[in-house]
Amino acid sequence: MELKVYVDRLSQPSRAIVIFCKVNKIDFEEVGIELLKGQQLTPEFKEINPMGKVPAIVVDGKFKLFESHAILIFLASAFPGVADHWYPADLYRRAEIHSILDWHHSNLRHSSTGFIQNTLLAPLFGRPLNPQAAAEAEKVLSSSLSKIEALWLKESGQFLLGSNQPSIADLCLVCEIMQLEFADETDRNRILGPHKKIQQWIEDTKSATKPHFDEVHQTLFAAKVKLQMQRK
Incomplete structure (x- = not known):
């Protein structure tokens, strides 16, 4: 499963996603989106998240998901190596x-x-x-x-x-x-x-x-x- 994670580490929910992936040894590509530069509002990023917010993920180049809670639930369910707790x-x-x-x-x-x-x-x-x-x-x-x-x-x-x-x-x-x-x-x-x-x-x-x-x-x-x- 190819996972891209679009985040700005100044963002609280972005940090939660990155920490979760690292702790659970989920292989992912981190793509930086700088909020202070307005990169979340570009047409390119809005194709991933029309809301213009981070975090967001893209799985296998086609499945797109935003909202941090939904992302964490998906990751915990989709990757079998994630501990049950x-x-x-x-x-x-x-x-x-x-x-x-x-x-x-x-x-x-x-x-x-x-x-x-x-x-x-x-x-x-x-x-x-x-x-x-x-x-x-x-x-x-x-x-x-x-x-x-x-x-x-x-x-x-x-x-x-x-x-x-x-x-x-x-x-x-x-x-x-x-x-x-x-x-x-x-x-x-x-x-x-x-x-x-x-x-x-x-x-x-x-x-x-x-x-x-x-x-x-x-x-x-x-x-x-x-x-x-x-x-x-």
């Missing part, structure tokens, strides 16, 4: 993972993206910063982190749903939270500081996917340093 065969566990992924889009993802965009990144895309929108996003983000701790990070396991091994839901949500690395240390500590379970879960996910987690996030860390220098 990522996307369990048990239908009840799968349903629980789907529930978390559906919740993710309208809660954690929406709020984390809104906060980072409106405190830091909006000018890079030609938009003004919006402190009011950032404050509203932070409220939803903090509430989302509390819900993750209360509902899914159980004492019986290191990962979501009380599991001792990560699922695709763990990878998606942790990569989302890692976008807070862009934030000032004061903001990041204010948001993450009260959530000790979240902090430990992030470290456990890093450990379970090493060395690929840190390697894939190097692009994010480098961009953070560059942004800090520009702001000074």
Whole structure:
């Protein structure tokens, strides 16, 4: 199976796809799409994803798929070498993972993206910063982190749903939270500081996917340093 993965490693869901492929030894070609240059809006890329967003994949030159959750479910199902804990065969566990992924889009993802965009990144895309929108996003983000701790990070396991091994839901949500690395240390500590379970879960996910987690996030860390220098 020939797999092309179209990503920008500054994108949270893009990083989740790349890490998943590397951890599971899936052979793939990574095709970089630079969001800041608008490459996702070119006619060539829109033939792959008409929505003009990353990530997207092309399989065997003909099957095209976008939306990160759908991609991860496909990869976990299509490649027999993927360990069961990522996307369990048990239908009840799968349903629980789907529930978390559906919740993710309208809660954690929406709020984390809104906060980072409106405190830091909006000018890079030609938009003004919006402190009011950032404050509203932070409220939803903090509430989302509390819900993750209360509902899914159980004492019986290191990962979501009380599991001792990560699922695709763990990878998606942790990569989302890692976008807070862009934030000032004061903001990041204010948001993450009260959530000790979240902090430990992030470290456990890093450990379970090493060395690929840190390697894939190097692009994010480098961009953070560059942004800090520009702001000074």
